[in-house]
Amino acid sequence: MNMPLSLSAFIPVLPEIFLVCMAIILVVVDFSYPRNREMLGQFTLYSGLGVILFLFCQKPGIAFGSMFIVDSYSVFFKMICLFGMIMTILLSVQYLKVEQIRQGEYFSLMAFSVVGMMIMASAADLIVVYLGLELMALSIYCLVGLLKDDARANEASIKYFLMGGFSSAVLLFGITLLYGMTGTTDMAGIASYCSQNAILSNPALMVGAILVLCGFFFKIGAAPFHFWSPDIYQGSPTSITAFMSVAPKAAGFAVIGRFLLMAFPESHGQWGSLLVVIALLSMAVGNILAISQTNVKRMLAYSSIAHAGYALLGILSGTSEGYSSTMNYLLIYGFMNMGAFGVVILLCSKESRRESLEDYKGLAKTNPMAAFLMLIFMFSLTGIPPTAGFIGKFYLLKAALVAGYTLPVIIAVIFSAISAYFYLRLVRYMYMDDPREDFVAHYSPGLTTALVISAAGVIGIGIIPGSLLDWAARSLVGF
Amino acid sequence: MIPLSWYMALAAILFSIGTYGFLVRRNIIIMFLCMELMLNAVNINLVAMSHYLDSLAGHNFVFFIITVAAAEAAIGLGLVIVLFRNKKTIYVDHINELKG
Amino acid sequence: MSGLYLPKEYLAILLFIVLGVGFGVVTLWIGQFFRMKRPYFEKLVAYESGNPPTDEPRMRFSVKFYLIAILFIVFDVEAIYLYSWALVYDKLGMFALVEMFIFIALLLVGYFYGWKKGALQWEK
Numbered sequence: 001m002n003m004p005l006s007l008s009a010f011i012p013v014l015p016e017i018f019l020v021c022m023a024i025i026l027v028v029v030d031f032s033y034p035r036n037r038e039m040l041g042q043f044t045l046y047s048g049l050g051v052i053l054f055l056f057c058q059k060p061g062i063a064f065g066s067m068f069i070v071d072s073y074s075v076f077f078k079m080i081c082l083f084g085m086i087m088t089i090l091l092s093v094q095y096l097k098v099e100q101i102r103q104g105e106y107f108s109l110m111a112f113s114v115v116g117m118m119i120m121a122s123a124a125d126l127i128v129v130y131l132g133l134e135l136m137a138l139s140i141y142c143l144v145g146l147l148k149d150d151a152r153a154n155e156a157s158i159k160y161f162l163m164g165g166f167s168s169a170v171l172l173f174g175i176t177l178l179y180g181m182t183g184t185t186d187m188a189g190i191a192s193y194c195s196q197n198a199i200l201s202n203p204a205l206m207v208g209a210i211l212v213l214c215g216f217f218f219k220i221g222a223a224p225f226h227f228w229s230p231d232i233y234q235g236s237p238t239s240i241t242a243f244m245s246v247a248p249k250a251a252g253f254a255v256i257g258r259f260l261l262m263a264f265p266e267s268h269g270q271w272g273s274l275l276v277v278i279a280l281l282s283m284a285v286g287n288i289l290a291i292s293q294t295n296v297k298r299m300l301a302y303s304s305i306a307h308a309g310y311a312l313l314g315i316l317s318g319t320s321e322g323y324s325s326t327m328n329y330l331l332i333y334g335f336m337n338m339g340a341f342g343v344v345i346l347l348c349s350k351e352s353r354r355e356s357l358e359d360y361k362g363l364a365k366t367n368p369m370a371a372f373l374m375l376i377f378m379f380s381l382t383g384i385p386p387t388a389g390f391i392g393k394f395y396l397l398k399a400a401l402v403a404g405y406t407l408p409v410i411i412a413v414i415f416s417a418i419s420a421y422f423y424l425r426l427v428r429y430m431y432m433d434d435p436r437e438d439f440v441a442h443y444s445p446g447l448t449t450a451l452v453i454s455a456a457g458v459i460g461i462g463i464i465p466g467s468l469l470d471w472a473a474r475s476l477v478g479f
Numbered sequence: 480m481i482p483l484s485w486y487m488a489l490a491a492i493l494f495s496i497g498t499y500g501f502l503v504r505r506n507i508i509i510m511f512l513c514m515e516l517m518l519n520a521v522n523i524n525l526v527a528m529s530h531y532l533d534s535l536a537g538h539n540f541v542f543f544i545i546t547v548a549a550a551e552a553a554i555g556l557g558l559v560i561v562l563f564r565n566k567k568t569i570y571v572d573h574i575n576e577l578k579g
Numbered sequence: 580m581s582g583l584y585l586p587k588e589y590l591a592i593l594l595f596i597v598l599g600v601g602f603g604v605v606t607l608w609i610g611q612f613f614r615m616k617r618p619y620f621e622k623l624v625a626y627e628s629g630n631p632p633t634d635e636p637r638m639r640f641s642v643k644f645y646l647i648a649i650l651f652i653v654f655d656v657e658a659i660y661l662y663s664w665a666l667v668y669d670k671l672g673m674f675a676l677v678e679m680f681i682f683i684a685l686l687l688v689g690y691f692y693g694w695k696k697g698a699l700q701w702e703k
Contacts, residue, residue, distance in 0.1 A: 024685065024688055027688065028688060028691075031691070031692055031695040031696065127540050127543060130540075130543070130544075131543060134547045134550075134551070138547075138551060138554055141554055141558065142554060145558050145561060148561050149565065151565050151566060152576055152577060154558070154562045154565050154566070155562075155574040155576055155577055156577060158507065158558050158559070158562055158571075158574060159577075161554065161555055162501075162514075162571070165511075165514045165551055165555070166501055166514060166517075169497070169514055169518055169521065172544065173517070173520070173524070176521050176528065176537075177524075179525065179528055179536065179537060179540075180487070180524065180528040180532070183532045183534060184534070184536065185540065230577075231577040231578070481586055542659055542663060545656060545659060546657060546659060546660070549652050549653060550653060552649075552652055553649045553650075553652050553653050556645055556649050557649060559645075560645055563642065564642075
């Protein structure tokens with residue numbers, strides 16, 4: 001174990017190191033130059049863009065003795081996480097003023113959690129997966145609880161912390177079982193053990209793998225591990241809710257995909273049927289419970305559970321088309337969900353948070369632009385052409401159909417039709433009802449940029465999906 | 480030498496006690512303690528396995544788990560203090576504003 | 580391995596436990612026959628020659644102790660890495676030294692952060 005350590009060994013990890021340094025600088029600037037706090041958001045934004053550029057031209061590589069893999073698969077997911085961070089920062093500038101959140105910690109915690117996600121996306125060893133996951137989760141617990149005087153945010157952070165800690169303990173127990181049975185925490189090592197021994201005759205190994213998967217399902221908020229998400233989505237600051245619904249979910253899917261594909265490539269029959277159950281249950285729970293919600297954030301939380309179910313369809317098909325359709329879908333989901341939360345933040349003001357569905361009544365008359373944008377995002381979340389949501393869902397269903405999962409696809413389509421009810425109800429409120437109050441939304445530059453990017457993404461991918469699909473498919477070459 | 484299965488049984492029992500406590504108790508501090516118990520069950524498992532498999536990965540992992548658990552405990556205590564300042568309670572039954 | 584496993588190496592520990600418990604029980608039991616029994620209030624106080632307790636034993640601690648405890652936990656446990664580092668320091672050389680200084684510098688940033696935010700002040 002006497003590896004020569006040199007600086008070149010760190011090249012694959014440079015984006016993460018850069019982001020960590022940036023997060024620390026943010027903290028230092030925050031406590032030493034409190035007057036320049038306004039700059040911190042911009043600083044984080046540009047660093048995020050810089051890391052994205054760096055990722056584009058980064059060469060595939062391996063660091064720390066194959067514990068950390070940089071390939072195009074991980075780069076794609078890192079892009080989604082960074083995209084989530086950048087959009088959240090754009091959304092935050094106005095929101096932070098409304099809620100009066102202290103700025104330095106906010107941005108640095110967000111950067112730290114993105115580093116955690118990037119580590120998760122690249123991890124090829126269960127130890128690294130755990131470390132990345134905890135870095136992500138611990139930062140998000142703090143972000144959720146950042147509004148110290150708000151009892152709801154407190155409650156959300158405590159609940160998230162308790163549930164998250166419990167799930168990571170379960171995950172760890174699963175990892176120990178895998179380690180004890182196979183003698184390694186390396187995913188490739190587990191795969192080579194499984195190819196030589198029959199895993200079906202080894203119950204401890206199966207239990208370990210299932211416990212690990214349970215921990216991951218918790219992170220992506222798939223049913224039956226979804227109980228935390230509506231409460232936490234509702235209680236956290238809205239910008240953080242937007243962040244949580246996109247970035248950690250993408251990182252969770254990255255880990256699930258790599259774990260199943262690298263560690264258990266040969267037992268697709270077993271985990272495929274497990275994933276079918278989880279996916280269908282998520283769609284059912286998400287879409288049916290969303291109908292009875294009266295709070296927009298809570299409705300979007302249930303919708304995100306349902307979307308986790310859709311996205312699992314791609315992974316369970318086990319083919320490269322399936323994987324690339326999941327990757328696509330997560331990016332598309334990032335666009336449409338960021339947009340929807342952007343409108344929620346747009347309506348929020350110091351006097352009232354306007355999170356109830358009733359507040360959207362007659363929005364088309366008072367704020368036609370906001371209502372039109374929300375219309376686009378709701379159409380996309382439902383999956384109505386020509387929006388991106390349709391394209392994403394179409395490829396997911398196609399991949400699952402090709403892999404032979406006919407019945408789950410039919411059920412998914414039915415649930416998708418059910419979901420139209422609550423998404424379009426919001427549209428009906430906005431366009432058919434009379435306004436309750438005269439309210440003029442204030443468009444700040446950051447928020448406008450975020451909304452424009454989301455709307456352009458949703459429409460653009462919906463009309464010309466070719467380039468994105470190509471990119472996702474190319475990302476899988478060599479994985 | 481004591482067989483590995485004894486250690487694994489011990490770890491499984493501790494883990495189950497932790498899980499039971501976490502699900503049954505309503506005091507947040509006690510729930511933390513149960514979580515720590517679960518993590519320490521995991522540590523026992525890892526150290527025992529690492530000894531029997533003659534591989535160091537398990538030992539390394541234990542180091543990381545101990546430090547992450549400390550960070551987790553710090554954040555958890557911080558959150559509880561904030562909660563206590565706001566609502567004067569540390570019982571999960573009393574925090575029920577968010578539901579639907 | 581056949582049948583029931585008996586950990587013979589640990590027999591001595593079992594012996595110690597039995598002897599330790601046995602010594603205590605037997606001496607108390609024998610003492611009963613010789614000592615006088617005249618209990619009165621001062622005799623029944625927990626510490627016969629100490630201070631009387633001023634408060635309930637289950638009193639609540641100020642939340643300030645928790646803050647200090649949090650800081651202590653974090654910095655105390657991070658020292659665990661120093662032990663493993665010290666063990667292999669000879670083999671790794673200069674590189675490890677620099678790395679450990681980076682690690683300590685990161686901890687220091689956290690320390691200063693807590694300091695500046697007033698986490699170390701007792702009265703606020």
